[in-house]
Amino acid sequence: MPDQPEPGERYWQLLDPIWGKVSFYDRPEPFLHDFAELPAAVGHLFAAHWCQSEVCNGGFHQFFTNSTGVLAPEALAGFKAIGVVEWASLLEEAMRFFGEPYPREREVREERLSQVPGKEREQWDPFFALDDRFYEWKHAEDNRWERAADSYARSND
Secondary structure, rough: OOOOOOOOOHHHHHHHHOOOOOOOOHHHHHHHHHHOOOHHHHHHHHHHHHHHHHHHHHHHHHHHHHHHHHHHHHHHHHHHHHOOOOHHHHHHHHHHHOOOOOOOHHHHHHHHHHOOOOOHHHHHOOOOOHHHHHHHHHHHOHHHHHHHHHHHHHHHH
């Protein structure tokens, strides 16, 4: 019997060739230019991967205050395309905090978040409850995100 790939390996095969070629560290314009050059499925996986990685590392607050927050609209589209509707719903709800249009500029997101009062995380982090729901979905099954992303990658070869 052939070896089964590790969870996440299939989707990473699509991301590996473009890793480092999409810059989200500068202004939004270079990101949007680079991102537009990606095939749709690769873009969905790229944006969704970065969002889930940041949220898993430090919550939506970290995602939005880091430079990766520029790709929130693309991550939303990615979660929807991949079929992770729970995360799409949570991200959409979190993005509403910033109003319309969504601010791609990091400084604008940081400024809005800095205005939330409180000493405890439950007070100053408007995404605290959303983080818990995000983690609950992820941990409801082993490798749930990786399996969903792999399935999407296989269907978009």
